Amino acid sequence: MRKMQVRLSRAMRNNIHGFWMVICLALVIILPVTMAAGLYWKSSVLLHENSLLSLVFSKEWKPISGQFGFYPFIISSVWVTMAALLFAAPICLLTSIHLTQYAKRWVLKVMHPVIDILAGIPSVIFGLWGILVVVPFIGNYLGPWLGKQVSGYSILAGAIVLAIMIIPFVLNILIEVFKNIPDELTEASLSVGATRWQTVKFVLLKKGMPGIVAAFGLGMSRAFGETIAVLMVVGNVTRIPTGLIQPGYPLPALIANNYGEMMSIPLYDSALMLSALILFVVVLIFNLISRYIIIQCDEKC
Amino acid sequence: MKAKKIEEKFFRVLMFLSTMFICMVLFLILFSILRSGLPYLSWEMISSVPSGGYYFGKEGGILNAIIGTLYLSLGSTLLAFVTGLPVALMMNVHLASMPRFVNSIRLILDLLWGIPSIVYGAFGFTIMIYLGIRASLLAGIITVTLFVLPIMIRAMDEALKTVPKGLLEAALSLGSTRSEISYRVFFKQCIPGMITAVLLSFGRAAGDVASVLFTTGFTDHIPTSLNQPAATLPLTIFFQLSSPIEEVRQRAFAAAVVLVIIILFISILTRVLSRKYHKNRINF
Incomplete structure (x- = not known):
């Protein structure tokens, strides 16, 4: 019982x-x-x-009179994201090759916590670092050197901060990609007399290409959606940017900056939610493509 | 022959430099935050709530934000643990015979992980409107839970994936139910991974601004119930930095030091704990 x-x-x-x-x-x-x-x-x-297309391509942003054109924000977002990826990509690629192919054990032991800690630092801290270091650097040194009077709050500052933020993220995926390439391939290449670097160049990079593209895609979508750190250093001026050291106003910053007054102006909250939806859809599509490439790649290996 | 060697040397130097660069950047970030914030950090800062005139540079501290951050992160980590652990276990124990289905769940989780926190914030805001609750600790906890849930499940899943299939079959053949296998075999086997997952989520929850910007509101008091608004450390830093008054900005620097110390502490704790419990694992 x-x-x-x-x-x-x-x-x-x-x-x-x-x-x-x-x-x-x-x-x-x-x-x-x-x-x-x-x-x-x-x-x-x-x-x-309004139709979605007219909203996306309209340049007029005047909430009071009910005009919501997202074009300047989308262009700013694209600038910041692309520049960030451009800075981060070579560093990530070189470091991940170094860590998986050349580095000694103690280097890995040091780099592992470094990457972890860098990945764990909150975005507001990155933003503060941008204000303390990057913005004054651009305003006091880079701007005058280029012969322009700038405050330093610019697309470039946002891109540098973003690049640092996505480095640990992209790096982790890249390390995973290079680790997944079978050792036999590199061994075969080395045994027929290729140097280590030739093996990297002709075997690893070729074999890992889809994974590398996917890693950059994921890094890009991460950069595209990052809010606070960018908002703090990018200047937030509603204008279509034409250069890297001009201020911009990316889409996530738009949402974060205006949530306070969105309930007091008609349609404003709707416009901000639409920008969140645009972010959601764009990031989802980028992620989906990148993940699909990674899955395809894993199945082949 | 010579060019080949030079090329290799050149790229090896570049690789070494970029690795050094990453270390340098971390060091530089921590150094500049500590240098600008430490002089303004005092016991009063972390032990008192803002008093009248605080935002004009009068006395007061950021205790409200520290407590608010702890409440918010603890609440959302706990909620995410209660909903996330069963999902992670189910993926590895109950659905072990359906790898395709599990992989598509993994894909969904990866996609959710990639969605920016500001979108979670906006979504949390629509939930708030739909349910008719105002900006409060509760709304913040719900939003942050949704935000950290995929992170937690995926981290747990990565740990559970490493448990050998033989262990599942052995336990099944001894007559255990699946829930017993989940908690007594898989969970115990993966305690280091679980601790990592929980602390990782806690760190994310403590450090994020964009998801709580809409949902928790802001207050100078320590919240006493779930319906009250709460302040969090990252929000405090963010708001105080935009102040034109120098004293208030200096407090933001000091608050940043507190936040960095919390995050570093969590990171070190993760390492120590997971090393400590790693010994109890059965090895194959």
Whole structure:
């Protein structure tokens, strides 16, 4: 009898746990759909009155008179993201090759916590560092050197801060990519007389190319959505930027800067939610493509 | 022959420099934050709440933000743990025979991880409007939970993935139920990974601004219930930095030092704990 009872309670526990598990899993699976639906629900008010294309390509941003053109913000976002990727990409690539092919054990032992800590630093700290170091550097040295009077709050400052922020993220994926390439390939290349660097150049980079592209894609979408650190150093001027040391106003910064007054102007909240939706969709598409490449790559290996 | 050697040398130097660069940057960031903030850090700063005229440079501290950050991160880490652990276990124990399905869940989680926190903040705001709650600790906890949930599940999943399949089969053949296998075998086997996952999420929750910007509001008081707004450290830094008054900006520097110390402490704790519990693992 006692044995029966014990068995029953075990089965019960199993069932209760199973039930809770399924609920949690369902929550995770529907979360992205709910997010898209929720953001669309809030932004549909604005979309009813204007078409998406006209909003994206319109240059006029005057919330008071109901004109919401996202073009300057989108262009600023593209500038900052591209510049950040341009700075971060070579450093990540070189370091990941160094760490996986050349580095001694102690270097790995040092670099592992360094990358972890760098990845864990909150974005507001990066922003503060940008204000303390990067912005004065551009304002006091780089600007005058180029013969321009600038405050230092610029696309370039945002891109430098962003580049540092995405380095640990991209680096981790790249290390993973190079580790996944079978050792036999490098060994074969070395045994036919190629130098280490030739092996890297002709075998590793070629074999790892899809993974490298995917890593940069993921880094790019991370940079595209980063908010606070960029907002703090980028200047926030609503104008289409034409150069790197001019101020810009990326999309995430727009949302973060104006949430306070969005309820007091009609359609303003709808416009901000629409920019969140645009961010969501763009980042999702970039992520999806990159992940797809990585999965394809893993299956081949 | 010669050119080949020179090229290799050249790139080896470049690689070494870029590795050094990353170390230097971390050092530089920590150094410049500490240098600008440490002179203004005092016991009063971290032990008192802002008093009248604080935002014009009068006395007061950031205790409200420190406590608010702890409440918010603890609450959301706990919620994410309670909902995340079953999912991670299910993916590795219950669905072990359906790798395709598990991989698509992993894909969804990776996608969620990639979504910027400001989007979570905006989404949290729409939930708030939908449910009719105002900016409060509760709304912040819900938003941050959604934000850290994919991070936590994926980190746990990475740990659980390493458990050999033989262990699952052995436990099943002895007559264990799946929930027993989950908690008594898989969970115990992966305690270092679990600690890493929880602390990683805690650090993320403590450091993020964009997701709480809309949802927690801001207050000078220490919240006493879930319905009250709360201040967090990153928000305090962010707001005080935009002040034109020098004293207030200096306090932002000091608050940044506090935040950096918390994050570094969590990072060191992760290493120590996971090394400590690693010994208890069965090795194969």
